Amino acid sequence: MRNEVTDKTAERAHRRMPAVEIWGDANALYLSANVPGLAATSTRVTIEDGILTVRGRVQQPEPAGAVTECARRFALRDPARYDTAQISANLRHGVLQGSGSPSEQLLSRATFR
Amino acid sequence: MLVQVRPAHPSAQIADLERAIDGLFQRVLRSQSPVFSRGHSPFALARDADGVTLRAEIPGVEPDAIDIRVEGRKLAMHAERKPEAREGAVQLVRERAYGRIAHALQLSDDLTRTRDRREPQRSAHRAHTQARPGQAAADRRRGRLRLCAARDMHQRRAHHHAQRSDR
Numbered sequence A: 001m002r003n004e005v006t007d008k009t010a011e012r013a014h015r016r017m018p019a020v021e022i023w024g025d026a027n028a029l030y031l032s033a034n035v036p037g038l039a040a041t042s043t044r045v046t047i048e049d050g051i052l053t054v055r056g057r058v059q060q061p062e063p064a065g066a067v068t069e070c071a072r073r074f075a076l077r078d079p080a081r082y083d084t085a086q087i088s089a090n091l092r093h094g095v096l097q098g099s100g101s102p103s104e105q106l107l108s109r110a111t112f113r
Numbered sequence B: 001m002l003v004q005v006r007p008a009h010p011s012a013q014i015a016d017l018e019r020a021i022d023g024l025f026q027r028v029l030r031s032q033s034p035v036f037s038r039g040h041s042p043f044a045l046a047r048d049a050d051g052v053t054l055r056a057e058i059p060g061v062e063p064d065a066i067d068i069r070v071e072g073r074k075l076a077m078h079a080e081r082k083p084e085a086r087e088g089a090v091q092l093v094r095e096r097a098y099g100r101i102a103h104a105l106q107l108s109d110d111l112t113r114t115r116d117r118r119e120p121q122r123s124a125h126r127a128h129t130q131a132r133p134g135q136a137a138a139d140r141r142r143g144r145l146r147l148c149a150a151r152d153m154h155q156r157r158a159h160h161h162a163q164r165s166d167r
Helices: B010-031 B150-166
Strands: A005-007 A020-024 A029-034 A044-048 A051-059 A067-076 A088-092 A095-100 B002-005 B043-047 B052-056 B067-071 B074-081 B090-094 B099-106 B111-113 B117-121 B124-130 B145-149
Touching: A005 B090, A029 A051, A051 A095
Parallel strands: B002 B124, B124 B145
Antiparallel strands: A005 A067, A020 A029, A020 B090, A029 A095, A044 A051, A051 A067, A088 A095, B002 B052, B043 B052, B067 B074, B074 B099, B111 B145, B117 B124
C-alpha cells in the first residue's frame, strides 16, 4: 500500500499545485486537496491510463478574467482496482475531497459536478 | 478570506500596510508546504482608487471558526486546521499543513473596527474589512468588519457630543 501512488505532477509556470493528502485502505483511496477559489463546475477528478488526476480552474480577482489552472497527477500502482463510477468528490471550504473504491470494472472518467 | 482595508489617506497608510504584508507573505510562505507555495501566495494585496484589498486563502477551516478581531492597531486572524481522521487507512501522501493559523497586520492609527463579516465564496474563505474615507454610516450587512478612518470617528464623536450638549 505504501507505493500505491506516485506523484507525476509536471510543474508548469501557470499552474498551481495544490497540497494534497492521500490515504488508502483495502476498500478505497481517499484524497483531500487544498483548492481555495476553485470553481466546482470546472473541477475534474479522473483516473485514466493509471493516472489519478485532480484538475480545476481558479478565477483570479486580478487582473479581471484571469484564470489559473490547478492540477495534480498521481500514478496508481494498481489502477485496475479502482472504478471511476465509484469516484465521489465534494468541495467544501476550499478543500476537495474525493474517494475511489476498488472494482473490477474498466476505468474511464469521473466528473465532479 | 478577503480583507479590504480602505484608508482615508492612501499614500502613507498603504506604504505601512504593504510593509506589514510583505512580512506577512514571508512568514506565511515559510509556513506553507513547498508544493502549495510554488508559484502561488495565499495572500494577495490589490490596490484601487479607494484603498487596498487583502485577500487571504485559508482552506479547510469553517468560516465561523476564523476569529478576526481588531485590538488597538492590530488586525489579528486566528484559526485552527484540524487533521482528518482516517481510521484504519494508511497515509500515502501528506502535504497539507495542520495546526494553529495566526496572522496579524499592523493598522494605521486612523482605522478602527465597527463590525465584521465572514463569508465563503467559491469555497474559499473570505471576509471583508473596510474603511472608507468620510463614511460614517454603519454597514447593515451581517457580520461585516468595517474600519473607519479615525478622523471620521473623531468627527462623529465631536458631532455626537455636540448633539448631546444641544439637548
